[in-house]
Amino acid sequence: MIIDLPSTTTSQVNKKLVELRETGGAVALGRVLTLVIVTGDGTEVEKSIQAANDASREHPCRVIVVARGAREAAPRLDAQIRIGGDAGASEVVVLRLYGPLADEGAGSVVPLLLPDAPVVAWWPSDAPECPAKDPIGALSHRRITDAAAEEDPIRALQDRVESYVDGDTDLAWTRLTSWRAMLAAAMDLPPYEGVTAATVSGAADSPSTDLLAAWLAEYLDIPVQRLDHPRGPGIVSAVLERPSGNIEIVRPDGKVGMLTQPGQPDRRVALQRREVRDCLAEELRRLDADEIYEATLRGLGKILRGEPETEQQPEAES
Structure with missing residues (x-):
């Protein structure tokens, strides 16, 4: 009515x-x-x-x-x-x-x-x-x-x-939930090595790509490269470097990603770009401060001021 x-x-x-x-x-x-x-x-x-x-x-x-x-x-x-x-x-x-x-x-x-x-x-x-x-x-x-x-x-x-x-x-942060969950789960599998560096690629105008790079830099305390990728939209890939081999998630089409890591078969993972309604519903589940988002913004501020080793470079189309 x-x-x-x-x-x-x-x-x-x-x-x-x-x-x-x-x-x-x-x-x-x-x-x-x-x-x-x-x-x-x-x-x-x-x-x-x-x-x-x-x-x-x-x-x-x-x-x-x-x-x-x-x-x-x-x-x-x-x-x-x-x-x-x-x-x-x-x-x-x-x-x-x-x-x-x-x-x-x-x-x-x-x-x-x-x-x-x-x-x-x-x-x-x-x-x-x-x-x-x-x-x-x-x-x-x-x-x-x-x-x-x-x-x-x-x-x-x-x-x-x-x-x-x-x-x-910000909903640019909420869109990262699946990416953060996938990367955290991959790091919880053998050989349980520390991550030494990371690379995050995505569209030049993707704030979610910047936030993912800042999150990794802030919580893993590692140098992170943020690369512009022409395949976009949004995040295209995330690579975590470890001594025994890299953990890599690549999502070239904005729908399905491929997870690759040492000692595990390659796996297709659901990484469909999230609808606004789903992001809004997630944010309405909590009314307190989001400390992780705050820390990520703090890390991004350091990157913008050039304080950490994180760097941003263009990536050639392959």
Whole structure:
């Protein structure tokens, strides 16, 4: 069910939500958090809502979409409430803000937050340089960005390094979960040797490739080469050097990888590039600070400042 409320106020939106709850159309008691999505007033709105609906099947929540429209328009708030089949396991409130209201998203969000429930803010793209200082970010226990969706992904990742506050995370980091699990599992097999160096290859504009290189450098305390690879998108390969032979994962097509290591047969491993909905669902599982992500950003900051031995070089197409 979709209910449109053109030229309305947050008070009227709240009144309508209460009315729907009393008539049995929506139940807020089972919601575990409020997810606030901040985006432009374009096609990205529906894509973000769909991802949130899919994630809400694991994390029932109230979804508030702050869609900022033209700032040159007359001040106006158009709202839309979605429940039932149009809202997954959540209830969705879309706020389209125009004119001066476009910069007042936090004021429109506060009256609609679920009482005594955590708040998570998500910027599918165009995130502020410092999410924690953004008015909506300041309301949130957790702040999710996506450097890969920015116009300049590497610059956006550098902003994450400089602005990190407990509660921040980025979907470029979440996309690494399978890679990190595969590499950690491979190192747990015989001959149990230490890794002496590593090489990570990927697209030049892949923030996940930079984060994987920084994670390896920070936690293994080894020199790591970050190579640009024309095969992209995303990460193409990771090689861990050991005295008895290298551990190598190569994923040339963004779908299936090949794991090679001494004393073991070559294995095909599932490394399909993760959908936004899956990354979002993973990040909603925790509301505390991600210490490993923080340490990785700290390591990446050292790399950007040229402190460790890690280096970046172009790789010739083979």
